[in-house]
Amino acid sequence: AQSVTQLDSQVPVFEEAPVELRCNYSSSVSVYLFWYVQYPNQGLQLLLKYLSGSTLVKGINGFEAEFNKSQTSFHLRKPSVHISDTAEYFCAVSRDRDDKIIFGKGTRLHILP
Amino acid sequence: DAGVTQSPTHLIKTRGQQVTLRCSPKSGHDTVSWYQQALGQGPQFIFQYYEEEERQRGNFPDRFSGHQFPNYSSELNVNALLLGDSALYLCASSSPTSSTDTQYFGPGTRLTVL
Numbered sequence: 183a184q185s186v187t188q189l190d191s192q193v194p195v196f197e198e199a200p201v202e203l204r205c206n207y208s209s210s211v212s213v214y215l216f217w218y219v220q221y222p223n224q225g226l227q228l229l230l231k232y233l234s235g236s237t238l239v240k241g242i243n244g245f246e247a248e249f250n251k252s253q254t255s256f257h258l259r260k261p262s263v264h265i266s267d268t269a270e271y272f273c274a275v276s277r278d279r280d281d282k283i284i285f286g287k288g289t290r291l292h293i294l295p
Numbered sequence: 296d297a298g299v300t301q302s303p304t305h306l307i308k309t310r311g312q313q314v315t316l317r318c319s320p321k322s323g324h325d326t327v328s329w330y331q332q333a334l335g336q337g338p339q340f341i342f343q344y345y346e347e348e349e350r351q352r353g354n355f356p357d358r359f360s361g362h363q364f365p366n367y368s369s370e371l372n373v374n375a376l377l378l379g380d381s382a383l384y385l386c387a388s389s390s391p392t393s394s395t396d397t398q399y400f401g402p403g404t405r406l407t408v409l
Contacts, residue, residue, distance in 0.1 A: 186337075214397070225385060225402040226338070233397075272337050279397045280326050280389035282351055285337030 184209040184275045188286035195263055196294045203258040203289045205273030215256045216274040216283065217247055226272070232256065233279070243267070268293045297322065299388050299401035307407045308376050316371040316404045320388030326350075327369040328398060329361060330385040338385055344369050345391070373406075381408045 189204040207213065217229040230241025237249040247258045256273060273286040300319045308314050320327050326345045330338035340353040344363035363369045367388075373380055383405050387398040 216397070218400075225383075226400040228397070228399075231397055274337075280328075280343075280391050282328065282340040282343060282353065283330075283338075283387075283398060284340070287337050288335075 184213060184277065184284045186273050186275050186284055186286035188273050188289050190289050191287065192290045192292060194292045194294055197265055198262050200261050201259065201263050201267075201291065203271050203273075203291065205256045205258065205286060207254050207256060207273070207275045209254075209275060209277075211277060213275045213277060214279060215247075215249060216276070217241065217245070217256070217258050218272045218274060218285075219243075220270045220272065220288075222269070229258070229271070263291070263293055265293050265295070267291055299324075299386055299399050301384075301386050301401040301404050303404060304402070305405045305407075307409065309409050310376055310378060312376050312408075313372065313374045314376060314406060316373075316384050316386075316406070317368065318371070318386030318388075318401060319368045320386075321399050324388035324390045324399070325367050326389045326391060327363060327367065328387045328389070329369070329371045330387065331355070332383040332385060332403070333379075334382070341371070376408045378408050381406060 185208045187206045195201045215232040218226040232249045240246045270288045274283045276283045328343040329341040332338040342352040347363045358374045360372045383403045385403045386401045389398040
């Protein structure tokens, strides 16, 4: 079975500062990894995904994530955040592209002015 | 091209009632998955439908049931509603024949049980 651990429930960061949201996963098989963003009172939007290939994945809105198989991590980074990045971020894993997705509990990114 | 659509947007029910939520998949997608997102939590997988059959099921009681129609749209039914069923219900669609595509999520239906 797969599981996802998001190490921080909330991350406060000043505007224009860099941010890293941490994610570790557990699985006995190869997995696909995702980061989703959820703005207040909205559904889920895919930020980026790792299916195979390069371990550095670039997504939308300037976000990127690095797959580290040895550390079973998939941390999300952005070099400079904006107030519009205020949202809940979910790390997720699945065994296949259309298999059930297992989500972490989420990290709330709070941008300070 | 419309993405995944869900109806209704919001719904208020009382304990013991039954509810039906609807989902239309993205064009070209034939697989529909349902997730429940309680307040402050990550989404949890309920079940997945493919070729009008339930293909996978998460850890949800039999009060949660579903259906998929020949046009690939899907319904989620919840019987004997409990207060704890209050949540955002998300539908996602996908296609197993795609080599790079993954699941697309709809905007969700927010269910409040009073």
